[in-house]
Amino acid sequence: MGYPDNAAFAVVGYIITSVVVLVYTASLYVRIRKER
């Protein structure tokens, strides 16, 4: 029996995780730079 063809769901999940984490990192960078 083969696996269900649902790899796209995992890819979307990883993309969302990356975007959220990177956007927050960038927001910290910009806000800290503004204060220094």
Next chain:
Amino acid sequence: MERNVAVRSLTRGWALTLSALLGLALVYVRAALFTPIEGTQGPAQKIFYVHVPSAWASLLAFAVTGVLSLLYLRRREHKLDTIADASAEVGLVFGVVMLTTGPIWGKTIWGAWWAWDAKLTSTLFLFLLFVGYKVLRGAVVDPETRARFSAVIGILALVLVPFIYFSVLMFRTLHPAPPVLRAGAPTLPGAMLITLLLSVLVFSVLYVGFLMLRYCLSVLRELREEEAADGIS
């Protein structure tokens, strides 16, 4: 905290954050290429390696806010309130990851994006409670009143954290029982367990890195405001 101490902490914060981001890339590679595909759920199950660690980091952050809120009401130290606020914001970031990756995984295995069961509902409630926490902090001008009011919300939220964790054992829910932190041995196969633990470690380091940076941001902001006030007077 003096400006130079804050700047030194910033360096450590950035080192931890950037190391964790690199670690996250390694988790993706290990999860995609070196971790077996789960037999019944298929490749979509690999969302597990970001969903569970983000939930862990989010609950950890909210619990830290709750404990520091308790300590603040007891000791009235401004630093405790500042760290609690920083932890709440970082918890919301991980909460966004948890609450978006969860429904994507749920759609593939339950056939539904959302279910109003005990764990999902209480987790959403906790997230919204901390949205309220941040809105309240933005609305109250007096620092001491702001710290006191938000500490009460932080403590109320702390009560929810163990409830969320144990809700899968207390109620009939779609969520599976914890596969690792449970009575008896973990039920995950070895390769999956290693990937999960690696990801939990990476998200924990990322939490600490974000927390340090966000705390330093608050300190730098307060120093600038003090300097501006001194300039006016």
